Amino acid sequence: MLTQIAYALPFLAQGFALTLWVSLLVVVLSLIAGVLLGVGLVYGPAPLRWAVRIFSDTIRGIPILVLMFFVYYGLPAIGLHLPSFWAAVLALTLFKTAQVIEYLRGAVGSIPKGQSEASMAIGLTFRQRLAYVIFPQAFRRFLPPWINGVTDAVKGSALVSLLGITDLMQAINQVIGRTYEAMPLYILGALIYFAVNYALSLASRRLERRFSFIRE
């Protein structure tokens, strides 16, 4: 049994690398999209605010799995052909973006109104206001939940296995298909996911403690 698992290790490592790659792409892309849309939600004109609100509430209201099938099977139906890898990344990114929007709204919303008013009074432009006053303060409210949310991206990436992408989850299933050692391999897989995510949640907790002493 052990020799079989040892034999499969390089293959599992490849799957793991893909899991990390998908997670990284999703985290980075959703951070960009989420911060932009989040700023739109907080400061944008009413139609934009409604659009972002509807987007976020709809995406967060359905299971990721449904969103993923919708994107994967739905895009080709309307004439958009994405490779399955990018369809999966797109679906997970949409989901994560909705979360980032809410983290940003919460973080920016926690900054006292006077800060915004004061920076307007000294004549800062909108961009300067965000860059020098709001974001530096909102950052420490944003970071801990966001890092904690990265674990959701890593866990969510296991669903790409259902689109036939050989991530860690799919690699485990394929090795089980050949070796019939279901239990040891699932436990090994669980431990790998646990190691990555636990490290992330520890980091998030440490940051939270580090930032908590500056609370007003």
Added chain:
Amino acid sequence: MGYALNFNLIWRHFDKLWGGLLLSLELAIISIAIGIVIGLVLAVWYVSAGRVVRTIIAAYVEFIRNVPLILLVYLVFYGLPTVVDLAYSAPTSFILTLSVYSGAYLVEVFRSGLEAVPRGQLDAGKAIGLTPWQRLVHVRLPTMLRITLPALSNTFISLFKDTSIASVISVPELTYGAQWINFNTFRIVEVYLVTTAMYLLTGYALLFGLRLVERRFRAAR
């Protein structure tokens, strides 16, 4: 776009979606009920226990929360029967998994709620001569429930959405029904539009109901 929407085939097979939704709700309700029992017992135990028990409960919570649900579902359905002599159906297997999974999330919710109960209330309970059991049932748990209700509602709705993972072991719930119609009629966009609406409506109905409960509890304060 070049894609003409046609919902006729969806309505013809709507029983797959409707029956699926009912099964999703059933899976969620049973699992959450078991999860609440696990969560309550372990949370109460945790706050009064010594180091060893605390470490074990924390290990359970951290392990479950940091592993993808889909892996746990596979592990219980395909893995567990190879080492223990048990035979169970896919729905039972999923309920077992989601119960243990929701238990881990609910321990956290209940534990932080218990720790937020003001010390003065417990002292007051002691002062009027309540036994430890009475203090738990009449003072600690009701206050804890009121504190945790908003977090509890969010956890319940997220667990309801998690039932979609049951489709990977062919439990015919809502997502499975959607895939069935997808593969058999190829009305892809339509079926996922309808499924999305069904998840959203159910989720918001649940949220609305839970908010009503919250308001009642708040009024009782």
